[in-house]
Amino acid sequence: MTSSDSGSLAKRESRNFIQQIIDSDRVSGRVSGEIITRFPPEPNGYPHIGHAKAICLNFSLADEYQGRCNLRFDDTNPETEDMEYVRAMKLDINWLGFDWGVHEYYASDYFEQLYDLAIRLIKTDKAYVDSQTGEDIRANRGTVTEAGTNSPFRNRSVEENLSLFAGMRAGDFPNGAHVLRAKIDMASPNMLMRDPVVYRIKHASHYRRGNEWPIYPLYDFAHPLSDAIEGITHSLCTLEFDVHRPLYDWLVDALFPNPRPHQYESARLNLDYTVTSKRKLLQLVKENHVDGWDDPRMPTISGMRRRGYTPESLRRFCEMIGVAKADNRVDMAMLEFAVRDDLNALAPRVMCVIEPLRVVLTNVPAGSTENLEASYWPHDIPKEGTRLVPLTREILIEKSDFMEEPSKKFHRLSPGAEVRLRYGYIIRCNEVIKNEAGEITELHCSLDRDTKSGATPSRRVKGTIHWVSATEGVPVEVRLYDRLFRVANPDDVEEGQTFVSHLNPDSMTVFQAIIEPSAASKDTQDRYQFERQGFFYLDSKELENGKRVWNRTITLRDTWEKDNQPVPQPVRIKEPAPSPPIAVRDPLEGLDTASFDRAKQLDEQYGIGLEDAALLAVRPHIAGFFEEASKTAPSTAVANWLINELRPLLTEEGIRVLPFSAAEFAKLVELHASDTLSSRQAKEVLIEMIATGESSGSIVDRLGLKQISDESQLLSMVQEVLEAHPDRVEAYKGGKIGLIGFFMGQVMAKSSGSANPSTVKSLLERELA
RNA sequence: UGCCCGGUCGUCUAAUGGCAGGACAGCGGCCUUUGAAGCCGUACGUGGAGGUUCGAAUCCUCCCCGGGCAACCA
Numbered sequence: 112m113t114s115s116d117s118g119s120l121a122k123r124e125s126r127n128f129i130q131q132i133i134d135s136d137r138v139s140g141r142v143s144g145e146i147i148t149r150f151p152p153e154p155n156g157y158p159h160i161g162h163a164k165a166i167c168l169n170f171s172l173a174d175e176y177q178g179r180c181n182l183r184f185d186d187t188n189p190e191t192e193d194m195e196y197v198r199a200m201k202l203d204i205n206w207l208g209f210d211w212g213v214h215e216y217y218a219s220d221y222f223e224q225l226y227d228l229a230i231r232l233i234k235t236d237k238a239y240v241d242s243q244t245g246e247d248i249r250a251n252r253g254t255v256t257e258a259g260t261n262s263p264f265r266n267r268s269v270e271e272n273l274s275l276f277a278g279m280r281a282g283d284f285p286n287g288a289h290v291l292r293a294k295i296d297m298a299s300p301n302m303l304m305r306d307p308v309v310y311r312i313k314h315a316s317h318y319r320r321g322n323e324w325p326i327y328p329l330y331d332f333a334h335p336l337s338d339a340i341e342g343i344t345h346s347l348c349t350l351e352f353d354v355h356r357p358l359y360d361w362l363v364d365a366l367f368p369n370p371r372p373h374q375y376e377s378a379r380l381n382l383d384y385t386v387t388s389k390r391k392l393l394q395l396v397k398e399n400h401v402d403g404w405d406d407p408r409m410p411t412i413s414g415m416r417r418r419g420y421t422p423e424s425l426r427r428f429c430e431m432i433g434v435a436k437a438d439n440r441v442d443m444a445m446l447e448f449a450v451r452d453d454l455n456a457l458a459p460r461v462m463c464v465i466e467p468l469r470v471v472l473t474n475v476p477a478g479s480t481e482n483l484e485a486s487y488w489p490h491d492i493p494k495e496g497t498r499l500v501p502l503t504r505e506i507l508i509e510k511s512d513f514m515e516e517p518s519k520k521f522h523r524l525s526p527g528a529e530v531r532l533r534y535g536y537i538i539r540c541n542e543v544i545k546n547e548a549g550e551i552t553e554l555h556c557s558l559d560r561d562t563k564s565g566a567t568p569s570r571r572v573k574g575t576i577h578w579v580s581a582t583e584g585v586p587v588e589v590r591l592y593d594r595l596f597r598v599a600n601p602d603d604v605e606e607g608q609t610f611v612s613h614l615n616p617d618s619m620t621v622f623q624a625i626i627e628p629s630a631a632s633k634d635t636q637d638r639y640q641f642e643r644q645g646f647f648y649l650d651s652k653e654l655e656n657g658k659r660v661w662n663r664t665i666t667l668r669d670t671w672e673k674d675n676q677p678v679p680q681p682v683r684i685k686e687p688a689p690s691p692p693i694a695v696r697d698p699l700e701g702l703d704t705a706s707f708d709r710a711k712q713l714d715e716q717y718g719i720g721l722e723d724a725a726l727l728a729v730r731p732h733i734a735g736f737f738e739e740a741s742k743t744a745p746s747t748a749v750a751n752w753l754i755n756e757l758r759p760l761l762t763e764e765g766i767r768v769l770p771f772s773a774a775e776f777a778k779l780v781e782l783h784a785s786d787t788l789s790s791r792q793a794k795e796v797l798i799e800m801i802a803t804g805e806s807s808g809s810i811v812d813r814l815g816l817k818q819i820s821d822e823s824q825l826l827s828m829v830q831e832v833l834e835a836h837p838d839r840v841e842a843y844k845g846g847k848i849g850l851i852g853f854f855m856g857q858v859m860a861k862s863s864g865s866a867n868p869s870t871v872k873s874l875l876e877r878e879l880a
Numbered sequence: 881u882g883c884c885c886g887g888u889c890g891u892c893u894a895a896u897g898g899c900a901g902g903a904c905a906g907c908g909g910c911c912u913u914u915g916a917a918g919c920c921g922u923a924c925g926u927g928g929a930g931g932u933u934c935g936a937a938u939c940c941u942c943c944c945c946g947g948g949c950a951a952c953c954a
Contacts, residue, residue: 125893125894125895125901125902126894127893127894131896151954152954153953153954155953155954185954187953187954188953188954190953191953191954245951245952248952249950249951249952252950253950254882254950255881255882255883255949255950256881256882256883257882259950286952287952290952299883300882300883300884301883301884301949302883302949302950303949303950305950308951308952310952311952312952313952327952329951329952329953329954330953330954331954333954334954350885350886350947350948351885351947351948351949352948352954353884353885353948353949354883354884354885354948354949355949356884357884376885378886378947383891389954431892431893431903431904432892432893432903433892433893433894433903434893435886435892435893435894436885436886437885437886437887437888437892437893437946437947438885438886438887438946438947438948439891439892439893440891440892441891441892441904442890442891442892442904442905444891444904444905445891445892445903445904445905447904448903448904448905449904451916451917452917455916455917456917460914462914489912489913489914489916489917490912490913490917491912491917491918492917520915522915523915531913532913533913533914534913535913537913564913565913571913572913573915574913574915575912575913575914575915576914577914640914640916642914642916643914643915643916644914667914667915667916667917668915668916668917669915669916670915670916671915672915696929696930696941696942696943698941698942720931722930722931722941722942723931723940723941725941726940726941751931751932751933751940752932754931754932754940754941755931755932755933755939755940756932756939756940758939758940759939759940789934790932790933790934791897839899842899843899847899849898849899849900850898850899851898851899851934851935852897852898852899852934852935853898853899854898854899855898855934855935856897856898856899856935857898859898859934860898867934868933868934868935869934870934871934872934872935873934
């Protein structure tokens, strides 16, 4: 699918964090079978560029690992969903070039299974029927800073819950009478875990299940369990769902512990000058700011298709922007590049004059027509094909290609100046004709017969312009599009305004243009480059009415225009790094009295500094561990190793129950302090000690670790490395001193990490001097 | 203000203790019968302050900044 040229593998392919997770899952054996992803839209709106990113991500990943990607409609809310959106979604995914095969699923098909799972939850006392009102539930949930309070119904018996839930399912109760809640923890710092509602009563007709179900599961219940039912291995979603992950895991642990899906979150796409919230897109459609979901200015997939973007360009764009966890706002230029790049090799060239100016070629006889052969493709595109372009006495050129008083770098027509007609001859402007109002109405030019296109160039002119015969050209409507919003981030609004106030009133302009005859008939291409104007695509909607209207997909890159009317680029000021008043912080600030005293004592007794002392003091057993180890090893080194090396290797649990004795730890520190082990080796040993509980001495023996400090031995390694990389030595001597790290790395690798780095470094510096 | 997640060229994204790399945008040049495309070159970055280390974007501490979370939506 996506072209991955195997030849470039040498250049170390970069992997995004999801790929890295999958890679390591396969190595570790967490996933032994197929990689199964899923794309899970709710059918309540038209898919947009943000969906395209998720579609490409999920399907490409499945492709890459030869697994599969399910299409699942998360249709658990009957009020907003519709078959129309299901159809749109499927169409757009296919159009993008992806295929889910037989794996088309609906959460609404799982209603029976999900209901049974809810019953299992009730039976294990992990869910209960709550009969509080919605307002009470909300009020009792607490706030972000205060814990919630338990529902008075939280302790209903399993039997009562079962019978109430059965009643809910049977339709015995009105909307809102009861809900089913997971019994988790009303005091959880994560609001989602405060007994989330998992089923609600909703007497509503579902677009697929009709009135079969009076109760519907909520996303937080349906989603993880649907993933589990389908055997999804990697469930990808956007960042805002990260707080849902504990709940996801809680439910899966309770009902599908193994094998089980895992959720991973990545940043959603934000694109300059567009909005992608469904609500806002819907508003644009409903308030007629645009011509429907597929208006060519819309960021919907259907809009982009109608505008003339290609599936390849969209996929390429998604590849370019990558996948990561940092919030982002992608520059339009990146999308535009992907589109132009694809279209350049795809669209045959023709000529079309959008704002015409009449030119009379005074030395061409009236009524004569010369058919010029013109290639559809520029010289650097290896495609063939030509058409005939009629040249007549009267032609039309673009208004903007003439300037009565040209600026210095204007390479086009002006009084007395010459320019080449594309595929034709060089002409000279002899006379400018104006009306009473002083407006230019036509130009009189003479044509130089000796300069026909393709002939040996007798002379050259700076400019080449497009043109169309005034008598043979065909009128046609073209629509030019600009960005829908005037500002990069339309969501960034002033008090009392909405994103709508940022709409660009000139986002579409319509022209009656004149196109060369070859592109005017019914049976021509639907996509062209109009030379020097941009790429155009036949509007599919108008075509249904038999009308040929050309949408400008995108302009050509135009360095001339940019030079001459600098469009102010979006100014995005980075936070003006508020130079912080260099506050000398008291490391003991905020400590309780006991820790405070302890920290002071540790610092005074061992001289390790207040900051480290405070770090140790807040955990009494760590402080004790430190003191114990300090008996047999230098206390500063013990503190450093404890804080900077040991702690990050341990889990919260591991820190509470340290995996070895203080004395053993001290031995290790001592091995390093005495130069027996390099720091790298000591870290290696530490990791082994945590993993196996083995003593440092036995690990050192087993792995045969010993630091090499012998100069002559190290010198020969250094020399070998330098000899092996003469180019880098050269570069180093040329000033790229960062390469010292490269050489160090080479020597360290050569010695399997046992070289004494200080010695190596001084040797390297000596040899490279 | 509680919890969670983030912060690398203008933008997007790599580098998982060892050369801060790529792409887009920019700038300069070459080429050109599209002021396109192509080719060559160039500038630009690790939020801040300390610490550990021979060596830190990466590990530790504190600070700063951004985002998310209190629907019976997804």
